[in-house]
Amino acid sequence: MAKRKRAPKAPADPAHDLNALLPQKRHYRQRAHANPFSDHALSYPLSPDAIDWAALYPTSPSTPEFADVGCGFGGLLIALAPLFPDTPMLGMEIRVQVSQYVQDRIAALRATAAANPQSAPPGAYQNVSIVRANSMKFMPNYFPKHSLSALFFLFPDPHFKARKHKARIISPTLLAEYAYILKPGGIVYTITDVRDLHEWMKAHLEAFPLFEPASEEDLRAEGKGPILDAVYSSTEEGKKVERNQGDKWLACFRRIEVARI
Numbered sequence: 535m536a537k538r539k540r541a542p543k544a545p546a547d548p549a550h551d552l553n554a555l556l557p558q559k560r561h562y563r564q565r566a567h568a569n570p571f572s573d574h575a576l577s578y579p580l581s582p583d584a585i586d587w588a589a590l591y592p593t594s595p596s597t598p599e600f601a602d603v604g605c606g607f608g609g610l611l612i613a614l615a616p617l618f619p620d621t622p623m624l625g626m627e628i629r630v631q632v633s634q635y636v637q638d639r640i641a642a643l644r645a646t647a648a649a650n651p652q653s654a655p656p657g658a659y660q661n662v663s664i665v666r667a668n669s670m671k672f673m674p675n676y677f678p679k680h681s682l683s684a685l686f687f688l689f690p691d692p693h694f695k696a697r698k699h700k701a702r703i704i705s706p707t708l709l710a711e712y713a714y715i716l717k718p719g720g721i722v723y724t725i726t727d728v729r730d731l732h733e734w735m736k737a738h739l740e741a742f743p744l745f746e747p748a749s750e751e752d753l754r755a756e757g758k759g760p761i762l763d764a765v766y767s768s769t770e771e772g773k774k775v776e777r778n779q780g781d782k783w784l785a786c787f788r789r790i791e792v793a794r795i
């Protein structure tokens with residue numbers, strides 16, 4: 535019997551087929567970890583004023599309000615962008631290929647939204663962007679004093695060995711920078727599947743005089759439930775932990791208001 539020929543597949547129309555546009559992770563292979571102390575040949579802005587915000591947020595240039603430190607493949611930003619369409623948010627990622635992937639992912643989502651208004655409202659994802667940067671250096675060069683309402687540290691690299699603890703993204707020196715760029719009342723969200731790292735981040739934040747613990751219950755009562763849901767489940771690392779049925783340890787802290795004397 536003659537074989538029936540399959541009808542040729544219609545070529546994907548990028549305006550309607552998101553998958554045709556979205557970058558594929560396998561084309562962005564990179565080592566699992568980057569050493570934050572090596573020379574990454576990065577250049578840094580002299581100040582937030584020196585950053586071309588219009589290049590990052592073309593439709594409404596401004597400094598960011600949310601920052602995702604070590605954003606990896608960008609899952610949190612992509613989940614939050616449509617929930618807070620008027621909030622500019624910035625991912626920071628040290629690895630070249632990974633930050634390029636997020637940049638291409640955002641460009642694809644913007645292009646799809648523009649070409650296919652049924653898929654997303656016009657202007658969708660214009661509020662989300664990424665920079666390749668080492669967040670252990672020069673955070674105040676990116677974010678003005680008291681400008682952020684949310685700062686995320688989601689599943690940061692654990693740097694297990696004691697001699698590597700200095701590479702952890704939460705430390706007393708760095709907390710001073712985070713307190714400087716956060717608005718009073720702004721929230722630091724941390725989550726990890728490594729209990730020891732959770733205890734470390736919590737202990738350092740508790741010991742720092744400009745932060746106070748913010749319970750999940752209080753944050754949900756304030757309407758931050760959608761942010762917490764995204765913190766738990768939207769990132770690539772968070773999804774991996776779920777697949778492996780690991781634990782997730784959340785710790786959130788509020789930048790306190792300081793009375794003027």
Ligand SMILES: C[S@@+](CC[C@H](N)C(=O)[O-])C[C@H]1O[C@@H](n2cnc3c(N)ncnc32)[C@H](O)[C@@H]1O
Nearest residue numbers: 570604605606627628668669688689769770771
């Ligand atoms: C374990 S991954 C978690 C990624 C993402 N937050 C998630 O939950 O899927 C940690 C990420 O932080 C990035 N990273 C580590 N140190 C960094 C630094 N000093 N500055 C910016 N990114 C950093 C790593 O390259 C990596 O992509």
